Amino acid sequence: MQAEPEVAVLRYGHRPGRDDRMTTHVGLTARALGADRVVFPGNAGQSAETVEDITGRFGGPFAVEMTDALDAFIRDWEGVVVHLTMYGERVQDVEDDVRAAHETDPILVVVGGEKVPFEVYEAADYNVGVTNQPHSEVAGLAVFLDRLFEGRELEREWADADRRVIPKATGKRVVDPDAADGE
Amino acid sequence: MQAEPEVAVLRYGHRPGRDDRMTTHVGLTARALGADRVVFPGNAGQSAETVEDITGRFGGPFAVEMTDALDAFIRDWEGVVVHLTMYGERVQDVEDDVRAAHETDPILVVVGGEKVPFEVYEAADYNVGVTNQPHSEVAGLAVFLDRLFEGRELEREWADADRRVIPKATGKRVVDPDAADGE
Numbered sequence: 578m579q580a581e582p583e584v585a586v587l588r589y590g591h592r593p594g595r596d597d598r599m600t601t602h603v604g605l606t607a608r609a610l611g612a613d614r615v616v617f618p619g620n621a622g623q624s625a626e627t628v629e630d631i632t633g634r635f636g637g638p639f640a641v642e643m644t645d646a647l648d649a650f651i652r653d654w655e656g657v658v659v660h661l662t663m664y665g666e667r668v669q670d671v672e673d674d675v676r677a678a679h680e681t682d683p684i685l686v687v688v689g690g691e692k693v694p695f696e697v698y699e700a701a702d703y704n705v706g707v708t709n710q711p712h713s714e715v716a717g718l719a720v721f722l723d724r725l726f727e728g729r730e731l732e733r734e735w736a737d738a739d740r741r742v743i744p745k746a747t748g749k750r751v752v753d754p755d756a757a758d759g760e
Numbered sequence: 761m762q763a764e765p766e767v768a769v770l771r772y773g774h775r776p777g778r779d780d781r782m783t784t785h786v787g788l789t790a791r792a793l794g795a796d797r798v799v800f801p802g803n804a805g806q807s808a809e810t811v812e813d814i815t816g817r818f819g820g821p822f823a824v825e826m827t828d829a830l831d832a833f834i835r836d837w838e839g840v841v842v843h844l845t846m847y848g849e850r851v852q853d854v855e856d857d858v859r860a861a862h863e864t865d866p867i868l869v870v871v872g873g874e875k876v877p878f879e880v881y882e883a884a885d886y887n888v889g890v891t892n893q894p895h896s897e898v899a900g901l902a903v904f905l906d907r908l909f910e911g912r913e914l915e916r917e918w919a920d921a922d923r924r925v926i927p928k929a930t931g932k933r934v935v936d937p938d939a940a941d942g943e
Contacts, residue, residue, distance in 0.1 A: 599781060602896035609895035610903075631894055664925055664932040669914050698930050707902075708914060709925035711814055712792035713785035716902035719890075720793075723903045731852050731891060742847055742892035747881050749847040 578611045578726065578733055579638075582656070583683040585614040586718065589647055589697060590690025591621040602715045603688050604628035608639040610722040611730025612686070619645035636735030636754075651700050656683035658701045661717045662693065665704030672724050675703060679725065686721065688714045761794045761909065761916055762821075765839070766866040768797040769901065772830055772880060773873025774804040785898045786871050787811035791822045793905040794913025795869070802828035819918030819937075834883050839866035841884045844900045845876065848887030855907050858886060862908065869904065871897045 578584070586607035591600050601624040604615040608628060617625050625641050632639045644650050651658055657678045675684070687697060698704055707717035722730060735741070735754075743750040761767070769790035774783050784807040787798040791811060800808050808824045815822045827833050834841055840861045858867070870880060881887055890900035905913060918924070918937075926933040 599785075602782075602898065605893075605895040606899040609891045609893040610899065635893055664928055666927045666929055667914065669911060670927075695931070701930075704928070704930060706925070706927055708792045709927055710788075710792040710818055710918075712788040713898050713902070715785065715896050715898040716789040716793065719896070719899035719902040720906045723906065728852060731850065735893075742889070744849045744853075744889055744892055745847055745887070746849055747884075747887060748878070751847075 578613065578730060582679055582681065583614065584612045584679070584686065584725070585616060585683070586612045586686045586688060587616040587647065587650060588618065588621065588690065589687050589693055591618040592690070593620050593623070596690060597623050599715065600624040601627045603718060604641065605631060606715055606719050607722070608632060610719055611726045611733060612722060613638070614640040614642065616650060617641070617643045618647060619643050634739045636738030638736060648696065651685065651687060651697065654685045656685060657703070658685045658687060659703045659705055660687040660689070660697055660701035661707065661714065661721060662689060662698070662704050663706050663709050663711055665706040667709070668705050668707045668721060668724060671703055671705055676725060684725070686718065688718050761796065761913060765862055765864065766797065767795045767862070767869065767908070768799060768866070769795045769869045769871060770799040770830065770833060771801065771804065771871050771873065772876055774801040775873070776803050776806070779873060780806050782898065783807040784810045786901060787824065788814060789898055789902050790905070791815060793902055794909045794916060795905060796821070797823040797825065799825045799827060799833060801830060802826050817922045819921030821919060831879065834868065834870060834880065837868045839868060840886070841868045841870060842886045842888055842904070843870040843872070843880055843884035844890065844897065844904060845872060845881070845887050846889050846892050846894055848889040850892070851888050851890045851904060851907060854886055854888055859908060867908070869901065871901050
């Protein structure tokens with residue numbers, strides 16, 4: 578988030594068609610929950626377009642990138658690499674250390690697809706399990722980011738949005754942010 | 761979770777084929793993050809099988825149900841109904857109230873699919889937004905449950921599991937729980 582070292586989310590692996598929706602949700606979750614950037618595999622163009630479209634409508638800043646060199650991206654990351662995996666250390670045991678590191682260093686959060694090679698486990702500074710149960714890479718990413726930012730991400734503001742949802746006890750209310758001052 | 765009023769998660773709406781993976785992830789996330797039960801629409805049999813299979817292998821207790829009467833299920837719920845929606849009140853503003861209610865009352869968490877009718881907004885005691893941004897129903901559910909249980913769900917134990925993942929800084933370790941005492 579703004580005024581803090583960067584947090585980027587890298588989606589490791591993508592099968593076009595089958596994974597489109599999960600990869601899109603990884604990107605949208607990264608955006609909504611405080612990351613600054615998502616990095617998709619080069620074959621995930623459709624998901625990249627969707628996330629960019631949402632950013633255009635609901636605001637940023639948030640960057641979407643694609644690369645065919647995922648391993649090099651991880652290896653060359655100048656900062657801390659966190660790989661989310663159900664085989665990793667318990668998030669509640671390592672989150673304080675990761676948060677302390679984030680005070681000075683950018684964080685790359687690697688979110689696996691179906692097959693993550695052993696090299697990724699070795700390249701990571703932290704392999705972290707949001708539970709050691711099989712569930713969802715999207716759920717794991719969400720809980721990890723909420724804990725990393727300790728809820729600050731829920732207060733962030735959005736620039737250059739075409740529309741803004743006003744929280745409401747019942748029903749839906751969407752306004753033009755430029756006109757919202759008048760409420 | 762055990763020794764607390766029940767938390768059930770209801771998936772509202774499902775399109776077979778297109779939604780299979782998301783619905784499965786809703787169910788697995790509910791299980792992994794402390795809910796006692798998931799309720800799927802009657803046409804989500806494939807997702808129900810997957811969640812039951814995981815429960816059989818990784819343990820429970822966790823119940824999977826299906827119903828064709830989602831609206832009646834919500835209407836007849838004896839407890840508090842929380843509907844997760846990006847149009848709702850901010851989770852950080854209402855979570856204390858929901859947690860207080862959960863000290864005595866069962867909670868039904870309704871997770872929308874594509875189209876949620878206005879009746880669901882009206883039937884809910886709380887419409888809650890995990891951010892007012894579009895992202896992922898799985899991510900919203902994960903953050904909501906982690907906040908509802910304040911992290912207690914990460915400490916829960918699993919009964920009748922065939923296998924158990926041992927947290928590890930690098931690599932993977934899976935054991936037979938019945939033999940794990942010897943470590």
